[in-house]
Amino acid sequence: MFSIPKASQTTFIYGPTVYKNLIPENTILYKINQVIDFSFVNEACNDLYSLEIGRPVINTPERMFRSAIVQYLNDFSDRQMEHSARFDIITKWFLGIPIEDRSYDHSALGDFRDRLGEKRWKKLFFMILKQIEDAGFAKGNQSVDATHVIANIAIPGTIGLIRQGIKAIMEEIETADPKLFKELGGKKTADKKEKLHTLKPEGKKQKLVEVVEEAKAIRDKAEKLESLSVKQKINQLNQILNENIEENNGKVQKKK
Numbered sequence: 001m002f003s004i005p006k007a008s009q010t011t012f013i014y015g016p017t018v019y020k021n022l023i024p025e026n027t028i029l030y031k032i033n034q035v036i037d038f039s040f041v042n043e044a045c046n047d048l049y050s051l052e053i054g055r056p057v058i059n060t061p062e063r064m065f066r067s068a069i070v071q072y073l074n075d076f077s078d079r080q081m082e083h084s085a086r087f088d089i090i091t092k093w094f095l096g097i098p099i100e101d102r103s104y105d106h107s108a109l110g111d112f113r114d115r116l117g118e119k120r121w122k123k124l125f126f127m128i129l130k131q132i133e134d135a136g137f138a139k140g141n142q143s144v145d146a147t148h149v150i151a152n153i154a155i156p157g158t159i160g161l162i163r164q165g166i167k168a169i170m171e172e173i174e175t176a177d178p179k180l181f182k183e184l185g186g187k188k189t190a191d192k193k194e195k196l197h198t199l200k201p202e203g204k205k206q207k208l209v210e211v212v213e214e215a216k217a218i219r220d221k222a223e224k225l226e227s228l229s230v231k232q233k234i235n236q237l238n239q240i241l242n243e244n245i246e247e248n249n250g251k252v253q254k255k256k
Contacts, residue, residue, distance in 0.1 A: 022089050028073060028137060029094040036131045038062045041124050048115055059104050061124075064112040066095050068125055069132070075200060082106035110157055158244045158254055159194055159204075162211050165237035167191065169222055169230065176227035184218055209252045212245055 023030055045061040070091055071081050084091040085103040097103050113121050170190035174181040194207060219237055222230050246255045 023093050024090075027090055029070070029090055032069065032132060032135075032137055033094060035135050036128065038066055038128065041065050041128070044124055045116060059108050059112065061112070061116075063095050063097075064109065065125060065128055067109060069128060070094065072129070078106040078109045081109060113157065159208055159211050161240050161244060162215050162237075163192065163194065165233070165240045166211075166215050166218055169218060169233040169237055172227060172230045172233050173222055173225070176225050176230050180221060180225070184221060189214075189218070205253070208245075208254065212241065212252050215241065 025031075039062060041061045048061075049057055067081055067085065070076060070084060071078075074080075074084070076084060082103065082105060085095055085097060086092075089099070092099060092103065095103075116124075167190050170181065170184065170186075173184065174186075174190075194211070199207060215237060219234055222234055225231075244255050246253060
């Protein structure tokens with residue numbers, strides 16, 4: 001079990017004097033930290049943790065949502081966020097990470113979003129963004145763009161889920177019909193990894209379309225096989241697509 005430390009323990013820690021000497025007051029993260037309240041997210045998420053027992057949570061909901069704001073401001077993927085939290089002094093300070101600590105693995109960000117659930121995560125995230133917008137710190141002095149945020153943070157997770165579905169089907173096809181397995185690209189298709197961290201939001205949305213089309217093409221080929229195990233994996237892939245993807249006027253997009 002894990003527990004969120006009590007309020008007296010979650011006071012934002014600026015670290016040793018070295019932090020104060022290194023953080024410019026004109027940076028956007030410094031200004032946001034001065035006026036934006038993040039603390040409410042710990043209480044909003046306290047049902048995910050034990051309040052009294054277990055090890056204290058290191059990556060508190062507040063730290064995870066602070067990380068999401070850094071991602072929003074910089075178009076960071078989860079891997080890029082891990083690097084920034086580990087090596088960028090301003091980011092580390094903003095997240096409340098002691099200067100000598102290594103920070104979290106990028107998987108902690110996705111794990112937290114999954115644990116909280118997309119609907120709830122987005123609700124809390126946009127409550128924070130509304131504060132930022134009202135304070136005049138919206139990115140590029142523009143209104144908060146929900147599509148941009150979801151493309152940069154949520155879409156990579158959806159692509160990963162679909163890729164897992166493709167891999168599962170391909171592994172069963174390899175056993176049921178080696179010839180079809182080879183025709184569909186074999187191991188190269190089954191084990192393909194998307195390099196999403198190099199893509200901008202529009203690129204990620206386009207990549208989502210491509211992966212969905214690939215998944216459907218493989219599914220359609222696999223449906224001709226009689227293998228029960230293949231059919232089971234097809235059902236799993238269909239469930240992933242139905243729960244995460246929608247089409248409006250023929251346009252594939254992440255389900256809201």
